[in-house]
Amino acid sequence: MKITLLDRILLLATGLLAAWQVAVGINGANTLPMIAYTIAFGVLLVAGLLLIILGFDVLESPIVVIVSTVIPLSLSLGLVWEHLAACRTVYLVFVIVGFLAILLTRLLPLRNILPVMVLAFVHGIAGLTIFLLPIVWTLTGRAAPGFALVGVGGALIGVGGLLLALLKAGKPLLSRSTILKVLPGLLLLMTAAFVAGFALA
Amino acid sequence: MHNLQSAIRNLQSKIRLYWPLTKSLQTGLLLSTGLAGYMSARCPVMHWYDFLGLAVSLFLAIAGSTIINMWYDRDIDASMKRTCDRPLASGQVSPTEALRLGLVLSLLGVGMAVVMSPLYGLVVFAGLFFDVVIYTLWLKRRTCWSIVWGGISGGMPILAGRVFGLGHVDGIGILLALAVLFWIPTHILTFSMRYHEDYQAAKIPTFPSIYGFLATRTTIAISSVLAALSIAIAGVLIGMEWGFVRLLAVLSAGLLLLAVASVFRPTERVNFGLFKYASLYMLSAMILLSI
Numbered sequence: 001m002k003i004t005l006l007d008r009i010l011l012l013a014t015g016l017l018a019a020w021q022v023a024v025g026i027n028g029a030n031t032l033p034m035i036a037y038t039i040a041f042g043v044l045l046v047a048g049l050l051l052i053i054l055g056f057d058v059l060e061s062p063i064v065v066i067v068s069t070v071i072p073l074s075l076s077l078g079l080v081w082e083h084l085a086a087c088r089t090v091y092l093v094f095v096i097v098g099f100l101a102i103l104l105t106r107l108l109p110l111r112n113i114l115p116v117m118v119l120a121f122v123h124g125i126a127g128l129t130i131f132l133l134p135i136v137w138t139l140t141g142r143a144a145p146g147f148a149l150v151g152v153g154g155a156l157i158g159v160g161g162l163l164l165a166l167l168k169a170g171k172p173l174l175s176r177s178t179i180l181k182v183l184p185g186l187l188l189l190m191t192a193a194f195v196a197g198f199a200l201a
Numbered sequence: 202m203h204n205l206q207s208a209i210r211n212l213q214s215k216i217r218l219y220w221p222l223t224k225s226l227q228t229g230l231l232l233s234t235g236l237a238g239y240m241s242a243r244c245p246v247m248h249w250y251d252f253l254g255l256a257v258s259l260f261l262a263i264a265g266s267t268i269i270n271m272w273y274d275r276d277i278d279a280s281m282k283r284t285c286d287r288p289l290a291s292g293q294v295s296p297t298e299a300l301r302l303g304l305v306l307s308l309l310g311v312g313m314a315v316v317m318s319p320l321y322g323l324v325v326f327a328g329l330f331f332d333v334v335i336y337t338l339w340l341k342r343r344t345c346w347s348i349v350w351g352g353i354s355g356g357m358p359i360l361a362g363r364v365f366g367l368g369h370v371d372g373i374g375i376l377l378a379l380a381v382l383f384w385i386p387t388h389i390l391t392f393s394m395r396y397h398e399d400y401q402a403a404k405i406p407t408f409p410s411i412y413g414f415l416a417t418r419t420t421i422a423i424s425s426v427l428a429a430l431s432i433a434i435a436g437v438l439i440g441m442e443w444g445f446v447r448l449l450a451v452l453s454a455g456l457l458l459l460a461v462a463s464v465f466r467p468t469e470r471v472n473f474g475l476f477k478y479a480s481l482y483m484l485s486a487m488i489l490l491s492i
Contacts, residue, residue: 022451023444042451049455049481054474063462 001180003055010184015048017191026198029082036078037198043070044191056180062106065119065168069102072126072157075194079133079150083142091129098122116165123161130154134197146200153193160186218288222271222299223264230483235259235358237487238377241439242366254317255365259358262310262325266332266354268303272296273337281399307333314361321365328357345406352385353378359487373438377490380431384483386424387460390417391476395469418467421475422460429453432486445489456482 018041026037047067050058058064073095080091102122105115131154137143138151163179166172172179239255271278271289278290288294307329315322331354340347356378363374386408393400393407394417400407408417433453436446459475 019448019451023442023448025444025447038447038451042447042454045451046455046458049478050459050474053477053481054470057470058474061466 001056001177003051007184008052010188011048011052014184014188014191015045015052017188017195018042018045018048021191021195021198026078027201029078033078033081036074036081040071040075040078041191041194043067043074044187048187051184056183059164059180065165066103066106068161068164069099069119069122072123072130072154072161073099075154076126076129076133080129083133083137094125098125119165123165127154127158127161131158134201144201147197149193149197149200151197153190153197156186156190156193160190218294219268219302221288222268222294222302224267224271226480228260228263228267230480231263231355231358232256232259233484233487234377234381235263235362237490238359238362238364238374239366240362240491241373241377241435242363251317251365254313255362258310258313258317258325259361260310261306262314262329263358265303265305265307265310266329268299268306269333270337272299272303273333274341275299277403277405280403281396283396283399318365318368320369321361324357324361324364324370328354328361330354331357342405345408345411348385348389348408349382351389352382355385356381373435376431376435376438380428380435380486381483383424383428383431384479387421387428387456387479388476388483390421391463391472391479393417394472395476414467415464418460418464422457422464425456425460425479429456432490436490439490441489442492445492449486449489452482452485 021041022038022045025034029037077091077095081088084091098118099122101118102115105118131151134143134147134149134151134154138145138148160183163173164183167176167179174182236252236256236259239252271287275287275289275296278284278287284290289296289299311322311326311329314325331350336347336350336354340350359381360370360374360378363377364370367374390408394409394414397407397409401410408420412420433446433449436449441449456475456478459471459478463471463475
Protein backbone atom coordinates (compact mmCIF):
# COMPACT_ATOMS: atom_id res chain seq x y z
CA MET A 1 0.00 0.00 0.00
CA LYS A 2 1.35 3.40 -1.01
CA ILE A 3 2.05 5.94 1.69
CA THR A 4 -0.07 9.11 1.31
CA LEU A 5 0.79 12.74 2.00
CA LEU A 6 -1.45 12.69 5.08
CA ASP A 7 0.41 9.59 6.34
CA ARG A 8 3.71 11.40 5.85
CA ILE A 9 2.46 14.49 7.72
CA LEU A 10 1.21 12.36 10.64
CA LEU A 11 4.49 10.43 10.77
CA LEU A 12 6.51 13.65 10.61
CA ALA A 13 4.49 15.05 13.50
CA THR A 14 5.17 11.79 15.41
CA GLY A 15 8.89 12.11 14.68
CA LEU A 16 8.99 15.75 15.75
CA LEU A 17 7.17 15.02 19.01
CA ALA A 18 9.52 12.12 19.75
CA ALA A 19 12.55 14.29 18.87
CA TRP A 20 11.30 16.99 21.20
CA GLN A 21 10.91 14.47 24.03
CA VAL A 22 14.43 13.12 23.46
CA ALA A 23 15.86 16.66 23.48
CA VAL A 24 14.08 17.93 26.61
CA GLY A 25 14.34 14.63 28.49
CA ILE A 26 12.15 13.68 31.46
CA ASN A 27 12.20 15.94 34.51
CA GLY A 28 14.04 14.42 37.43
CA ALA A 29 14.85 11.13 35.71
CA ASN A 30 18.15 9.48 36.70
CA THR A 31 20.70 8.12 34.23
CA LEU A 32 19.18 4.70 33.56
CA PRO A 33 15.55 5.82 33.09
CA MET A 34 16.78 8.71 30.95
CA ILE A 35 18.66 6.25 28.71
CA ALA A 36 15.59 3.98 28.61
CA TYR A 37 13.22 6.84 27.65
CA THR A 38 15.74 8.14 25.08
CA ILE A 39 15.87 4.69 23.46
CA ALA A 40 12.04 4.41 23.42
CA PHE A 41 11.42 7.83 21.89
CA GLY A 42 14.51 7.50 19.70
CA VAL A 43 13.13 4.31 18.15
CA LEU A 44 9.81 6.09 17.60
CA LEU A 45 11.62 8.97 15.88
CA VAL A 46 13.75 6.78 13.63
CA ALA A 47 10.78 4.49 12.86
CA GLY A 48 8.70 7.51 11.81
CA LEU A 49 11.49 8.75 9.54
CA LEU A 50 12.06 5.31 8.00
CA LEU A 51 8.33 4.89 7.32
CA ILE A 52 8.31 8.30 5.60
CA ILE A 53 11.39 7.45 3.51
CA LEU A 54 10.84 3.75 2.77
CA GLY A 55 7.05 3.52 2.96
CA PHE A 56 4.95 0.78 4.59
CA ASP A 57 6.99 -1.96 2.89
CA VAL A 58 9.58 -1.50 5.63
CA LEU A 59 7.09 -3.25 7.97
CA GLU A 60 7.71 -6.48 6.05
CA SER A 61 11.28 -6.63 7.35
CA PRO A 62 11.88 -9.24 10.10
CA ILE A 63 13.96 -6.65 11.96
CA VAL A 64 10.79 -4.62 12.61
CA VAL A 65 9.52 -7.16 15.18
CA ILE A 66 12.81 -6.94 17.08
CA VAL A 67 13.13 -3.15 16.89
CA SER A 68 9.47 -2.54 17.79
CA THR A 69 9.97 -4.61 20.96
CA VAL A 70 12.48 -2.04 22.12
CA ILE A 71 9.82 0.67 22.56
CA PRO A 72 7.60 -1.01 25.20
CA LEU A 73 10.57 -2.70 26.91
CA SER A 74 12.60 0.47 27.38
CA LEU A 75 9.61 2.65 28.23
CA SER A 76 8.38 0.20 30.86
CA LEU A 77 11.90 -0.15 32.26
CA GLY A 78 12.08 3.63 32.70
CA LEU A 79 8.70 3.67 34.48
CA VAL A 80 9.55 0.76 36.79
CA TRP A 81 12.99 2.19 37.63
CA GLU A 82 11.46 5.53 38.55
CA HIS A 83 8.29 4.42 40.34
CA LEU A 84 8.80 0.85 41.58
CA ALA A 85 12.20 0.93 43.25
CA ALA A 86 11.71 -2.54 44.82
CA CYS A 87 11.34 -4.23 41.43
CA ARG A 88 14.19 -2.46 39.61
CA THR A 89 16.66 -5.32 39.39
CA VAL A 90 14.06 -8.00 38.66
CA TYR A 91 12.55 -5.90 35.87
CA LEU A 92 15.93 -5.01 34.38
CA VAL A 93 16.74 -8.74 34.20
CA PHE A 94 13.31 -9.39 32.61
CA VAL A 95 13.95 -6.69 29.99
CA ILE A 96 17.39 -8.02 29.07
CA VAL A 97 16.34 -11.70 29.04
CA GLY A 98 13.08 -10.88 27.24
CA PHE A 99 14.83 -8.91 24.53
CA LEU A 100 17.46 -11.63 24.04
CA ALA A 101 14.72 -14.28 23.90
CA ILE A 102 12.85 -12.36 21.18
CA LEU A 103 16.11 -11.78 19.31
CA LEU A 104 17.04 -15.48 19.41
CA THR A 105 13.59 -16.83 18.53
CA ARG A 106 13.43 -14.43 15.58
CA LEU A 107 16.92 -15.12 14.27
CA LEU A 108 16.81 -18.91 14.64
CA PRO A 109 14.81 -20.80 12.01
CA LEU A 110 12.15 -22.08 14.45
CA ARG A 111 8.96 -23.40 12.87
CA ASN A 112 6.89 -23.89 16.08
CA ILE A 113 4.75 -21.58 18.21
CA LEU A 114 7.65 -20.57 20.50
CA PRO A 115 8.56 -17.26 18.75
CA VAL A 116 4.95 -16.01 18.96
CA MET A 117 4.62 -17.15 22.60
CA VAL A 118 7.82 -15.39 23.63
CA LEU A 119 6.80 -12.23 21.76
CA ALA A 120 3.31 -12.23 23.29
CA PHE A 121 4.63 -12.81 26.83
CA VAL A 122 7.36 -10.13 26.73
CA HIS A 123 5.15 -7.59 24.91
CA GLY A 124 2.26 -8.39 27.22
CA ILE A 125 4.18 -7.77 30.45
CA ALA A 126 5.81 -4.58 29.12
CA GLY A 127 2.53 -3.28 27.64
CA LEU A 128 0.55 -3.96 30.82
CA THR A 129 3.23 -2.20 32.87
CA ILE A 130 3.02 0.92 30.69
CA PHE A 131 -0.79 0.80 30.76
CA LEU A 132 -1.39 0.02 34.44
CA LEU A 133 1.44 1.67 36.34
CA PRO A 134 0.61 5.31 35.45
CA ILE A 135 -3.13 4.76 35.93
CA VAL A 136 -2.72 3.05 39.32
CA TRP A 137 -0.24 5.71 40.41
CA THR A 138 -2.69 8.44 39.40
CA LEU A 139 -5.69 6.79 41.06
CA THR A 140 -3.77 6.28 44.31
CA GLY A 141 -2.60 9.89 44.32
CA ARG A 142 1.09 9.02 43.90
CA ALA A 143 1.29 11.01 40.66
CA ALA A 144 -0.46 13.99 39.09
CA PRO A 145 -3.64 13.19 37.08
CA GLY A 146 -1.91 14.00 33.77
CA PHE A 147 0.46 11.05 34.28
CA ALA A 148 -2.48 8.73 33.41
CA LEU A 149 -2.01 9.81 29.79
CA VAL A 150 1.15 7.67 29.71
CA GLY A 151 -1.18 4.73 30.45
CA VAL A 152 -3.41 5.81 27.55
CA GLY A 153 -0.31 5.78 25.33
CA GLY A 154 0.43 2.30 26.68
CA ALA A 155 -3.05 1.13 25.67
CA LEU A 156 -2.58 2.59 22.18
CA ILE A 157 0.84 0.97 21.74
CA GLY A 158 -0.77 -2.31 22.83
CA VAL A 159 -3.52 -1.97 20.20
CA GLY A 160 -0.99 -1.11 17.49
CA GLY A 161 1.36 -3.92 18.49
CA LEU A 162 -1.50 -6.44 18.59
CA LEU A 163 -2.81 -5.42 15.14
CA LEU A 164 0.67 -5.66 13.58
CA ALA A 165 1.64 -8.89 15.36
CA LEU A 166 -1.56 -10.67 14.29
CA LEU A 167 -1.18 -9.35 10.76
CA LYS A 168 2.35 -10.76 10.60
CA ALA A 169 1.16 -14.03 12.11
CA GLY A 170 -1.38 -14.35 9.27
CA LYS A 171 -4.46 -13.97 11.51
CA PRO A 172 -5.31 -10.25 11.14
CA LEU A 173 -8.11 -8.64 13.17
CA LEU A 174 -8.53 -6.00 10.46
CA SER A 175 -7.51 -6.00 6.81
CA ARG A 176 -3.94 -5.00 6.00
CA SER A 177 -5.05 -1.82 4.24
CA THR A 178 -7.19 -0.75 7.24
CA ILE A 179 -4.33 -1.38 9.64
CA LEU A 180 -1.90 0.63 7.51
CA LYS A 181 -4.50 3.40 7.15
CA VAL A 182 -4.87 3.83 10.92
CA LEU A 183 -1.21 3.16 11.84
CA PRO A 184 0.23 6.70 11.32
CA GLY A 185 -2.64 8.27 13.29
CA LEU A 186 -2.28 5.67 16.02
CA LEU A 187 1.47 6.31 16.27
CA LEU A 188 0.89 10.06 16.54
CA LEU A 189 -1.84 9.69 19.19
CA MET A 190 0.33 7.28 21.17
CA THR A 191 3.38 9.56 21.06
CA ALA A 192 1.27 12.61 21.94
CA ALA A 193 -0.21 10.74 24.92
CA PHE A 194 3.28 9.76 26.17
CA VAL A 195 4.70 13.26 25.71
CA ALA A 196 1.70 14.94 27.35
CA GLY A 197 1.69 12.37 30.17
CA PHE A 198 5.34 12.93 31.02
CA ALA A 199 4.95 16.71 30.77
CA LEU A 200 1.95 16.72 33.13
CA ALA A 201 3.32 14.14 35.57
CA MET B 202 5.81 49.35 -20.30
CA HIS B 203 5.60 46.56 -22.85
CA ASN B 204 9.41 46.38 -23.00
CA LEU B 205 9.65 46.17 -19.23
CA GLN B 206 7.15 43.31 -19.10
CA SER B 207 9.02 41.48 -21.81
CA ALA B 208 12.34 42.02 -20.01
CA ILE B 209 10.83 40.65 -16.78
CA ARG B 210 9.46 37.62 -18.62
CA ASN B 211 12.85 37.08 -20.23
CA LEU B 212 14.59 37.28 -16.86
CA GLN B 213 12.08 34.86 -15.33
CA SER B 214 12.64 32.31 -18.08
CA LYS B 215 16.43 32.67 -17.68
CA ILE B 216 16.20 32.08 -13.93
CA ARG B 217 14.00 29.04 -14.57
CA LEU B 218 16.73 27.67 -16.84
CA TYR B 219 19.68 28.66 -14.64
CA TRP B 220 18.23 27.40 -11.33
CA PRO B 221 18.63 23.67 -12.12
CA LEU B 222 22.27 24.35 -13.01
CA THR B 223 22.92 25.17 -9.35
CA LYS B 224 21.63 21.74 -8.10
CA SER B 225 19.58 23.69 -5.58
CA LEU B 226 19.12 20.85 -3.03
CA GLN B 227 22.83 20.02 -2.92
CA THR B 228 23.79 23.70 -2.83
CA GLY B 229 21.18 24.29 -0.11
CA LEU B 230 22.54 21.43 2.00
CA LEU B 231 26.15 22.68 1.68
CA LEU B 232 24.99 26.22 2.45
CA SER B 233 23.27 24.93 5.59
CA THR B 234 26.57 23.38 6.72
CA GLY B 235 28.32 26.74 6.22
CA LEU B 236 25.70 28.58 8.25
CA ALA B 237 25.86 25.88 10.96
CA GLY B 238 29.66 26.23 11.07
CA TYR B 239 29.23 29.97 11.66
CA MET B 240 26.53 29.49 14.32
CA SER B 241 28.69 26.85 16.04
CA ALA B 242 31.31 29.51 16.70
CA ARG B 243 28.81 31.03 19.17
CA CYS B 244 29.81 34.59 18.28
CA PRO B 245 29.19 36.90 21.26
CA VAL B 246 27.46 39.38 18.97
CA MET B 247 25.86 38.19 15.76
CA HIS B 248 25.08 40.86 13.20
CA TRP B 249 22.43 40.12 10.61
CA TYR B 250 24.61 41.66 7.86
CA ASP B 251 27.47 39.24 8.69
CA PHE B 252 25.04 36.34 8.54
CA LEU B 253 23.48 37.56 5.29
CA GLY B 254 26.92 38.23 3.77
CA LEU B 255 28.04 34.73 4.70
CA ALA B 256 24.90 33.18 3.20
CA VAL B 257 25.15 35.17 -0.05
CA SER B 258 28.90 34.69 -0.56
CA LEU B 259 28.72 30.95 0.17
CA PHE B 260 25.67 30.50 -2.04
CA LEU B 261 27.39 32.31 -4.94
CA ALA B 262 30.63 30.32 -4.57
CA ILE B 263 28.90 26.93 -4.18
CA ALA B 264 26.41 27.59 -7.00
CA GLY B 265 29.22 28.94 -9.23
CA SER B 266 31.44 25.90 -8.75
CA THR B 267 28.44 23.59 -9.29
CA ILE B 268 27.65 25.30 -12.59
CA ILE B 269 31.27 25.04 -13.75
CA ASN B 270 31.19 21.36 -12.76
CA MET B 271 28.01 20.89 -14.78
CA TRP B 272 29.51 22.78 -17.71
CA TYR B 273 32.57 20.52 -17.77
CA ASP B 274 30.54 17.31 -17.31
CA ARG B 275 27.87 18.15 -19.90
CA ASP B 276 29.00 15.27 -22.13
CA ILE B 277 28.61 12.83 -19.22
CA ASP B 278 25.18 14.27 -18.37
CA ALA B 279 24.08 13.92 -21.98
CA SER B 280 25.02 10.22 -22.01
CA MET B 281 23.17 9.34 -18.79
CA LYS B 282 19.40 8.68 -18.65
CA ARG B 283 19.06 10.42 -15.27
CA THR B 284 20.73 13.65 -16.34
CA CYS B 285 20.15 13.98 -20.08
CA ASP B 286 17.28 16.44 -19.51
CA ARG B 287 19.45 18.93 -17.63
CA PRO B 288 19.47 22.39 -19.31
CA LEU B 289 23.10 22.10 -20.54
CA ALA B 290 22.92 18.49 -21.65
CA SER B 291 19.65 19.07 -23.48
CA GLY B 292 20.92 22.24 -25.19
CA GLN B 293 18.52 24.67 -23.48
CA VAL B 294 21.52 26.64 -22.17
CA SER B 295 24.63 27.08 -24.31
CA PRO B 296 27.99 25.93 -22.84
CA THR B 297 29.48 29.43 -23.17
CA GLU B 298 26.53 30.99 -21.36
CA ALA B 299 26.79 28.41 -18.54
CA LEU B 300 30.57 28.83 -18.21
CA ARG B 301 30.20 32.62 -18.03
CA LEU B 302 27.48 32.31 -15.41
CA GLY B 303 29.56 29.84 -13.35
CA LEU B 304 32.67 32.03 -13.50
CA VAL B 305 30.77 35.22 -12.63
CA LEU B 306 29.02 33.62 -9.64
CA SER B 307 32.28 32.01 -8.43
CA LEU B 308 34.22 35.26 -8.71
CA LEU B 309 31.48 37.22 -6.99
CA GLY B 310 31.27 34.64 -4.19
CA VAL B 311 35.02 34.39 -3.57
CA GLY B 312 35.49 38.16 -4.03
CA MET B 313 32.76 38.94 -1.54
CA ALA B 314 34.23 36.40 0.91
CA VAL B 315 37.74 37.94 0.63
CA VAL B 316 36.33 41.41 1.29
CA MET B 317 34.44 40.12 4.35
CA SER B 318 37.51 38.35 5.78
CA PRO B 319 40.68 37.33 3.90
CA LEU B 320 41.03 34.03 5.80
CA TYR B 321 37.36 33.17 5.22
CA GLY B 322 37.87 34.05 1.55
CA LEU B 323 40.88 31.74 1.38
CA VAL B 324 38.88 28.78 2.74
CA VAL B 325 36.01 29.50 0.31
CA PHE B 326 38.53 29.67 -2.54
CA ALA B 327 40.12 26.39 -1.40
CA GLY B 328 36.71 24.70 -1.52
CA LEU B 329 36.09 26.01 -5.03
CA PHE B 330 39.59 25.02 -6.17
CA PHE B 331 39.29 21.46 -4.81
CA ASP B 332 35.86 21.05 -6.38
CA VAL B 333 36.52 22.53 -9.81
CA VAL B 334 40.19 21.88 -10.48
CA ILE B 335 41.16 18.80 -8.46
CA TYR B 336 37.85 16.92 -8.43
CA THR B 337 36.08 17.89 -11.65
CA LEU B 338 38.84 18.75 -14.14
CA TRP B 339 41.59 16.42 -12.94
CA LEU B 340 40.40 13.31 -11.10
CA LYS B 341 36.69 12.57 -11.67
CA ARG B 342 37.25 10.78 -14.99
CA ARG B 343 40.49 9.06 -13.88
CA THR B 344 39.90 7.48 -10.50
CA CYS B 345 37.03 6.52 -8.22
CA TRP B 346 39.06 8.00 -5.35
CA SER B 347 38.19 11.46 -6.69
CA ILE B 348 35.30 11.46 -4.18
CA VAL B 349 37.84 12.03 -1.41
CA TRP B 350 38.65 15.38 -3.00
CA GLY B 351 34.99 16.01 -3.65
CA GLY B 352 34.50 15.30 0.05
CA ILE B 353 37.25 17.70 1.07
CA SER B 354 35.67 20.46 -1.00
CA GLY B 355 32.28 19.53 0.52
CA GLY B 356 33.77 20.06 3.98
CA MET B 357 35.01 23.55 3.17
CA PRO B 358 31.70 25.47 3.63
CA ILE B 359 31.32 24.35 7.26
CA LEU B 360 34.98 25.16 7.95
CA ALA B 361 34.56 28.52 6.17
CA GLY B 362 31.51 29.38 8.27
CA ARG B 363 33.36 28.57 11.49
CA VAL B 364 36.48 30.45 10.39
CA PHE B 365 34.32 33.49 9.62
CA GLY B 366 32.73 33.27 13.08
CA LEU B 367 36.01 32.77 14.98
CA GLY B 368 38.55 34.60 12.84
CA HIS B 369 40.91 31.63 12.83
CA VAL B 370 41.06 27.90 11.99
CA ASP B 371 40.50 25.63 15.00
CA GLY B 372 40.36 21.89 15.72
CA ILE B 373 36.57 21.82 15.97
CA GLY B 374 36.30 23.40 12.52
CA ILE B 375 38.59 20.71 11.10
CA LEU B 376 36.53 18.03 12.90
CA LEU B 377 33.31 19.43 11.41
CA ALA B 378 34.89 19.45 7.95
CA LEU B 379 35.98 15.83 8.53
CA ALA B 380 32.40 14.95 9.49
CA VAL B 381 31.18 16.23 6.12
CA LEU B 382 34.09 14.47 4.36
CA PHE B 383 33.09 11.14 5.98
CA TRP B 384 29.41 11.78 5.26
CA ILE B 385 30.03 12.38 1.54
CA PRO B 386 30.60 8.64 0.68
CA THR B 387 27.24 7.78 2.26
CA HIS B 388 25.68 10.37 -0.01
CA ILE B 389 27.63 9.77 -3.23
CA LEU B 390 28.30 6.02 -3.12
CA THR B 391 24.64 5.12 -2.52
CA PHE B 392 23.89 7.25 -5.56
CA SER B 393 26.61 5.63 -7.68
CA MET B 394 25.22 2.19 -6.78
CA ARG B 395 21.68 3.21 -7.75
CA TYR B 396 22.85 4.58 -11.11
CA HIS B 397 25.68 2.09 -11.57
CA GLU B 398 24.84 1.29 -15.20
CA ASP B 399 24.53 4.96 -16.14
CA TYR B 400 28.01 5.68 -14.75
CA GLN B 401 29.45 2.66 -16.54
CA ALA B 402 27.90 3.79 -19.82
CA ALA B 403 29.50 7.21 -19.29
CA LYS B 404 32.86 5.49 -18.45
CA ILE B 405 33.14 7.21 -15.08
CA PRO B 406 35.13 5.11 -12.57
CA THR B 407 33.09 4.58 -9.41
CA PHE B 408 33.62 2.49 -6.28
CA PRO B 409 30.97 -0.09 -7.29
CA SER B 410 32.55 -0.55 -10.73
CA ILE B 411 36.12 -0.88 -9.40
CA TYR B 412 35.71 -2.62 -6.03
CA GLY B 413 32.22 -4.16 -6.26
CA PHE B 414 29.02 -3.56 -4.33
CA LEU B 415 29.93 -5.32 -1.07
CA ALA B 416 33.13 -3.29 -0.63
CA THR B 417 31.20 -0.13 -1.48
CA ARG B 418 28.52 -0.88 1.10
CA THR B 419 31.16 -1.66 3.71
CA THR B 420 32.89 1.65 2.91
CA ILE B 421 29.56 3.44 3.35
CA ALA B 422 28.98 1.76 6.73
CA ILE B 423 32.49 2.63 7.99
CA SER B 424 32.30 6.21 6.76
CA SER B 425 28.84 6.61 8.36
CA VAL B 426 30.32 5.55 11.72
CA LEU B 427 33.19 8.01 11.30
CA ALA B 428 30.85 10.84 10.24
CA ALA B 429 28.55 10.26 13.20
CA LEU B 430 31.52 10.10 15.61
CA SER B 431 33.07 13.29 14.21
CA ILE B 432 29.82 15.26 14.49
CA ALA B 433 29.17 13.93 18.01
CA ILE B 434 32.68 14.79 19.24
CA ALA B 435 32.48 18.23 17.61
CA GLY B 436 29.04 18.75 19.19
CA VAL B 437 30.34 17.89 22.67
CA LEU B 438 33.43 20.10 22.23
CA ILE B 439 31.26 23.00 21.04
CA GLY B 440 29.24 22.67 24.24
CA MET B 441 26.04 21.40 22.67
CA GLU B 442 23.32 20.81 25.28
CA TRP B 443 23.00 17.17 26.42
CA GLY B 444 19.46 16.96 25.11
CA PHE B 445 20.69 17.77 21.61
CA VAL B 446 23.61 15.33 22.00
CA ARG B 447 21.04 12.63 22.86
CA LEU B 448 19.00 13.56 19.80
CA LEU B 449 22.10 13.50 17.61
CA ALA B 450 22.98 10.05 19.01
CA VAL B 451 19.49 8.78 18.14
CA LEU B 452 19.69 10.13 14.58
CA SER B 453 23.20 8.66 14.24
CA ALA B 454 21.90 5.28 15.40
CA GLY B 455 19.31 5.43 12.58
CA LEU B 456 22.08 6.16 10.07
CA LEU B 457 24.18 3.26 11.35
CA LEU B 458 21.17 0.92 11.34
CA LEU B 459 20.51 1.67 7.68
CA ALA B 460 24.20 1.43 6.77
CA VAL B 461 24.50 -1.97 8.46
CA ALA B 462 21.22 -3.12 6.87
CA SER B 463 22.60 -2.14 3.47
CA VAL B 464 25.65 -4.38 4.08
CA PHE B 465 23.82 -7.46 5.38
CA ARG B 466 20.42 -7.14 3.68
CA PRO B 467 21.15 -5.11 0.58
CA THR B 468 18.17 -4.05 -1.50
CA GLU B 469 17.62 -1.12 -3.83
CA ARG B 470 15.05 0.29 -1.41
CA VAL B 471 17.43 0.20 1.58
CA ASN B 472 20.21 1.71 -0.52
CA PHE B 473 18.12 4.66 -1.66
CA GLY B 474 16.59 4.95 1.81
CA LEU B 475 20.12 5.36 3.17
CA PHE B 476 20.81 8.07 0.57
CA LYS B 477 17.71 10.02 1.62
CA TYR B 478 18.24 9.45 5.35
CA ALA B 479 21.86 10.63 5.06
CA SER B 480 20.70 13.98 3.63
CA LEU B 481 18.07 14.34 6.34
CA TYR B 482 20.66 13.37 8.96
CA MET B 483 23.14 16.01 7.82
CA LEU B 484 20.46 18.72 7.74
CA SER B 485 19.25 17.75 11.23
CA ALA B 486 22.82 17.65 12.57
CA MET B 487 23.44 21.13 11.17
CA ILE B 488 20.27 22.47 12.80
CA LEU B 489 21.31 20.94 16.14
CA LEU B 490 24.80 22.44 15.87
CA SER B 491 23.26 25.84 15.17
CA ILE B 492 20.85 25.98 18.13
